[in-house]
Amino acid sequence: MEYDEVIHRRRMVRNFREDPIDEGATERIVTAGLQGPSAGFSQGFGFLVLESPEDRERFWSTNEHNVQPERVRRAPLVVVPFACKDDYLDRYAEPDKGWTDREESRWPVPYWYIDTGMAALNVLHAAVAEGLGALFFGIPDEDWPALRDAFSVPEAYDPIGAITVGHPADERIEGSGDTRRRKDVEEHVHGGDWGDTFR
Template structure:
């Protein structure tokens, strides 16, 4: 598929065919492409928790979902693959304390924004685009902060790693069109500023 077509087709998909698992070679391609994301200082401060078995996926939803079920959750939970991208701040602080970077400490205040989260988000975006290129659907969504500790405990995630969200992947099922799409894309004239705001 041409790149422009991948971008045109990219949507957050919230309903999946539960009877069609993502083939292992496609899953691996999604993960390999995520590793091609840019990272400051080539720190690569990320990790990816892959959940494919019905038991692991059920554990994920039990640990992260609100206590009341919704139609959104019912549809999302049909995804046969969940990938949780995790950022690793210490990988960046350690990397930038190395001699070639010129800093002599690990002071987090030197960073204008938390690049460890941004770069992990770049990796998640490459997963979304690869899913489209493989003719799959995918959705990035957040894990509620009140459920993060439970998620960590359930899957043994070390404290040094932060889940920046989760990505569901699978073959798209028929679903209602999100009312948010009616808003359309903001025009370039509203968001692009040349030379001055």
């Protein structure tokens, strides 16, 4: 599948079949996530990949504040992307970066979350390229301790959300993308000056 087609076919799938995913497809999807950029090549992210019914059920049991319906929980793969701020602070305290401390205030925005988000988008695109569907959803911070405890995740790692991956069910569940229109290029892209159109 051409990349342009992957981008245009990507949407959030909210209804999955239970059919298993080919093992090779899972590996390609997860590996694609690792190809995302990261500031200073810090690579301060990690994935928790849950395939077995037991692991997935353990994950769902930690989601007390954002309970997903059964049609989402049927997905045979859950990928949880985690961001690690410490990796970035450590990396930018190294000699080649010119800083001598780990001062967080030097960062204009939290790149650990941005980079992990880009890694997550790679997972979403890779799922489409494999002929599958995926859904990204948030994990409220009230549920982070339970998630960390359930899977022995170090305190330094923050889940930016979770991604369910699987074969879309025949019945499509509408989301915001179905009830709201995608804005035109002219509304998002500005050329030369914010008040100027792109083309």
